Amino acid sequence: MEKIYLDNAATTEVAKEVIEEIKNKIGIYGNPSSRHSIGKEAKIEIEKAREKIAKFIGAKPEEIVFTSGATESNNFALKGTLMNSNKKHIVISSIEHPAVIEICEDLKKHGYKISYVNVNKEGIVDPRDVAKAITKETALVSIMHVNNEIGTIQPIEEIAKICKKNKVLFHTDAVQSFGKIKIDVNMGIDLMSVSGHKINALKGVGFLYIRKGVKISPLIKGGGQEGDLRSGTENVLGIISLAKAIDLKRKSEEVGKSRDRIEKELIKIPGAKLNGSREKRIYSNITISFYGIEGESLQMLLDEAGICISTGSACSSHKLAGSHVLKAIDVGEMYLNGNIRISLDSLNVLSKKQEDYIIKEIKENVERLTKISPFKFGGSNGI
Numbered sequence: 041m042e043k044i045y046l047d048n049a050a051t052t053e054v055a056k057e058v059i060e061e062i063k064n065k066i067g068i069y070g071n072p073s074s075r076h077s078i079g080k081e082a083k084i085e086i087e088k089a090r091e092k093i094a095k096f097i098g099a100k101p102e103e104i105v106f107t108s109g110a111t112e113s114n115n116f117a118l119k120g121t122l123m124n125s126n127k128k129h130i131v132i133s134s135i136e137h138p139a140v141i142e143i144c145e146d147l148k149k150h151g152y153k154i155s156y157v158n159v160n161k162e163g164i165v166d167p168r169d170v171a172k173a174i175t176k177e178t179a180l181v182s183i184m185h186v187n188n189e190i191g192t193i194q195p196i197e198e199i200a201k202i203c204k205k206n207k208v209l210f211h212t213d214a215v216q217s218f219g220k221i222k223i224d225v226n227m228g229i230d231l232m233s234v235s236g237h238k239i240n241a242l243k244g245v246g247f248l249y250i251r252k253g254v255k256i257s258p259l260i261k262g263g264g265q266e267g268d269l270r271s272g273t274e275n276v277l278g279i280i281s282l283a284k285a286i287d288l289k290r291k292s293e294e295v296g297k298s299r300d301r302i303e304k305e306l307i308k309i310p311g312a313k314l315n316g317s318r319e320k321r322i323y324s325n326i327t328i329s330f331y332g333i334e335g336e337s338l339q340m341l342l343d344e345a346g347i348c349i350s351t352g353s354a355c356s357s358h359k360l361a362g363s364h365v366l367k368a369i370d371v372g373e374m375y376l377n378g379n380i381r382i383s384l385d386s387l388n389v390l391s392k393k394q395e396d397y398i399i400k401e402i403k404e405n406v407e408r409l410t411k412i413s414p415f416k417f418g419g420s421n422g423i
């Protein structure tokens with residue numbers, strides 16, 4: 041059976057151009073810290089990648105620190121800057137990824153105060169709420185660019201301006217936007233986390249952008265790699281893959297059209313409710329809840345039909361508490377567990393036949409689950 045992979049917000053397939061690049065460079069085995077020619081060969085590759093990535097986001101090469109991925113980058117950004125500040129207050133949104141929320145929960149145990157800025161029903165942060173949450177004790181504001189569950193795009197430029205005015209550091213988790221939406225760090229971003237595997241590169245590689253002048257301490261100490269900010273022998277092939285992935289021609293417009301077509305049909309299903317803003321949402325996302333059914337059951341049935349979707353974020357799908365993001369936008373009790381997330385990939389545009397098959401399978405399986413559910417939808421979808 042042909043598989044249709046619709047879980048690209050969890051991870052993406054490694055692009056064929058990236059595989060080709062890795063094949064060509066697999067022989068580069070030197071330790072980039074070695075002073076001989078074999079080591080230098082690896083070092084040159086890393087520095088070429090750093091330069092290219094820096095240019096892509098309007099940064100200087102020395103402002104890019106390679107990490108093992110965005111979980112590490114977020115830990116580094118938050119803990120590394122707080123270690124250098126005597127202020128003990130952090131502002132985040134209520135829909136951050138666990139790789140920010142859990143760090144903050146941990147920091148709470150060490151005397152830090154956390155303010156959670158709520159989002160509106162559309163899943164968007166109001167910059168005025170960020171301004172209100174900032175106090176004289178605030179060291180850092182961390183607001184993600186695009187939400188991983190509902191795809192909403194946050195007004196980070198306005199938030200960055202507010203942070204600058206208040207002399208507070210601004211960090212953004214740009215995992216779900218990097219490579220998809222143009223980002224220029226000169227909009228006022230002090231720190232930015234990125235992960236390779238969300239943009240068709242390898243897993244286990246990412247970076248933290250750190251604006252020159254930001255005081256930050258390393259979390260991982262050792263041999264002094266990455267300007268003594270992140271020790272450990274660099275993931276050379278991973279870094280090469282990340283630099284290659286940013287070159288790839290992404291068909292965002294075509295993906296947007298495909299998303300719109302699938303979405304238009306799915307919202308007609310009785311009891312369907314689209315989550316997240318219709319306008320301020322990444323072109324590749326559909327997060328939709330169905331009244332009174334179990335998202336997990338739908339996921340399993342679709343998997344049997346060869347369609348891979350998610351019920352939320354892959355990182356929290358092992359937690360049964362219900363999505364904190366869906367709760368934040370107040371989807372309602374009857375919709376909370378009946379949620380699925382479809383995330384498309386701009387390097388792998390769906391055919392019309394695939395779109396039709398996805399729509400048909402979701403419609404039929406929602407109908408099947410609704411029939412056996414004790415909760416019957418009796419309202420209107422509002423469409």
Ligand code: PLP
Nearest residue numbers: 109110111137139188213215235
């Ligand atoms: N932040 C966001 C918004 C994510 O979607 C993810 C991955 O799901 C992460 C952070 C963690 O990234 P990584 O898998 O590179 O640690």
